[in-house]
Amino acid sequence: MNFLRRVFRTREPADLADAGRAGGLRRVLGPIDLVALGIGGIIGAGIFALVGTAAAGDATRPGAGPAIMLSFLVTGLCCGFCGLCYAEFASSVPVSGSAYTYAYATLGEVLAWIIGWDLILEYAVGNVAVAVSWSGYFCELLRSFGLEFPRWLATDLRTALASPEILAQAPHVLGVPIVFNLPAVFIVAGLSALLYIGIRESARFNLGMVAVKLLVLGVFVAVGAAYVNPANWTPFAPNGFAGIQAGAAVIFFAFIGFDAVSTTAEECRNPRRDLPIGILGSLAICTVVYVVVAAVLTGVVPWHKLNTAEPLSVAMRGLALPGIAAFVAFGSIVAHTAVLLVFQLGQPRILYAMSRDGLLPPFFSKVHPRFRTPHTATIATGLFVAVGAALASLEEMADLCNIGTLSAFAVVCLGVLIDRLRRPGRVRPFRTPLFPVVPVLGLLSCLFLMLGLPQSAWIRFAVWLVLGLGLYAAYGFRRSRLQSKGQAGVGAP
Numbered sequence: 001m002n003f004l005r006r007v008f009r010t011r012e013p014a015d016l017a018d019a020g021r022a023g024g025l026r027r028v029l030g031p032i033d034l035v036a037l038g039i040g041g042i043i044g045a046g047i048f049a050l051v052g053t054a055a056a057g058d059a060t061r062p063g064a065g066p067a068i069m070l071s072f073l074v075t076g077l078c079c080g081f082c083g084l085c086y087a088e089f090a091s092s093v094p095v096s097g098s099a100y101t102y103a104y105a106t107l108g109e110v111l112a113w114i115i116g117w118d119l120i121l122e123y124a125v126g127n128v129a130v131a132v133s134w135s136g137y138f139c140e141l142l143r144s145f146g147l148e149f150p151r152w153l154a155t156d157l158r159t160a161l162a163s164p165e166i167l168a169q170a171p172h173v174l175g176v177p178i179v180f181n182l183p184a185v186f187i188v189a190g191l192s193a194l195l196y197i198g199i200r201e202s203a204r205f206n207l208g209m210v211a212v213k214l215l216v217l218g219v220f221v222a223v224g225a226a227y228v229n230p231a232n233w234t235p236f237a238p239n240g241f242a243g244i245q246a247g248a249a250v251i252f253f254a255f256i257g258f259d260a261v262s263t264t265a266e267e268c269r270n271p272r273r274d275l276p277i278g279i280l281g282s283l284a285i286c287t288v289v290y291v292v293v294a295a296v297l298t299g300v301v302p303w304h305k306l307n308t309a310e311p312l313s314v315a316m317r318g319l320a321l322p323g324i325a326a327f328v329a330f331g332s333i334v335a336h337t338a339v340l341l342v343f344q345l346g347q348p349r350i351l352y353a354m355s356r357d358g359l360l361p362p363f364f365s366k367v368h369p370r371f372r373t374p375h376t377a378t379i380a381t382g383l384f385v386a387v388g389a390a391l392a393s394l395e396e397m398a399d400l401c402n403i404g405t406l407s408a409f410a411v412v413c414l415g416v417l418i419d420r421l422r423r424p425g426r427v428r429p430f431r432t433p434l435f436p437v438v439p440v441l442g443l444l445s446c447l448f449l450m451l452g453l454p455q456s457a458w459i460r461f462a463v464w465l466v467l468g469l470g471l472y473a474a475y476g477f478r479r480s481r482l483q484s485k486g487q488a489g490v491g492a493p
Helices: 002-008 013-022 031-042 045-055 067-093 100-104 109-144 157-161 163-168 182-197 199-225 241-253 256-267 271-300 311-316 322-356 373-391 394-422 437-451 455-479
Strands: none
Touching: 031 045, 031 199, 031 256, 031 271, 031 322, 045 067, 045 109, 045 241, 045 271, 045 311, 045 322, 067 100, 067 256, 067 271, 067 394, 067 437, 100 109, 100 256, 100 322, 100 394, 109 182, 109 256, 109 322, 109 373, 109 394, 109 455, 157 182, 157 437, 163 241, 182 199, 182 373, 199 271, 199 311, 241 271, 241 394, 241 437, 256 271, 256 322, 256 394, 271 311, 311 322, 394 437, 394 455
């Protein structure tokens, strides 16, 4: 009983807020910066790459077909419920750490650890998938100019081992083929260097990229609309509800960036007001953009021909518009770069918060004396993502990222329910409307999307959780600052 009481002890929101105020990060972000960070984190690999797989399906799941538009609406609605819950916590507990911090305030230390561990799947593992996708579009852009990047320098190990042609091209050292994804490593290293230098510089760079990728998607819609064939929308849902659900689970990857806004809480000038604006504003804008782009894409190309890594560029080439295809490929590179930047920004701040609480080694919470950034956590994240992107494939990383993120979203919705019941009198600058309906619907929506993921994702997720709990038992449980101070906390929820 004493053990359970210890691992389920919570930290008071006021305690967490004091820790945030004592932090050394620089407060420079305003509402426009936050909305742009949200859009930067959302519009990327999901709409430029995975929308094709979600519409066409593959050997492990049915395709949504033209009903991918409904899949986007379903996922947008799910994220909307979760976004409202995030906004409430972000306004009342304006501290770095996102869902990890919110879980610590409501559900206890061990569940907070699990969510922090899951958030590594969202940010770091998710960025591996985005970096791999970025590399694919980079090579596609080079082909538009008649240049061919060596395949052994732009592919994952699994694909290479299944391709005798790539293995034959690759140099060998002591009989071992040298195969890795150089463009993916290059972009991760460059963005990590930018984030090391400062949050203000990173936010300005992101704002420019957001403007470019919205322009590119606008051009795609404007040009593609003239070539839409309504016959391509029939049958609208070729695989029925199962296809819509599977499509929603896949393209959930296209929405997860909005919660990265909450990781910048200690770098906002007015977090209680501006964080909800950044989270909900970016989510609403991106949902509308996604549905419109999906409608044009499935109207231009028959849904069963969309199982490609670059569906938007392929659609323009199929219309004999190579210039527009190259422009879309360039826009995708910019969009992927923005997502990489925002995710590389979010992960170090999760590690920073967990380290400050004693659940990770103290070097993760070090702040650069000049740049005021969590520089050691930024370097560690960059190394992890660069190595993963050099060797991993897109699909397996995206599924793992999705299930980890959905579990974190579900905990945030559950946390709002518990926090309202346990602390009804606490000041909440933003309150989730229609309580308790919205958090309950958010929780059920997350479970619905998780059930649409393949069995392999669940197996990998289970292995990841076991590894995380082992690490908590070996380090976090003994080093936790809450445990070492002997605070009584609030007790088990």
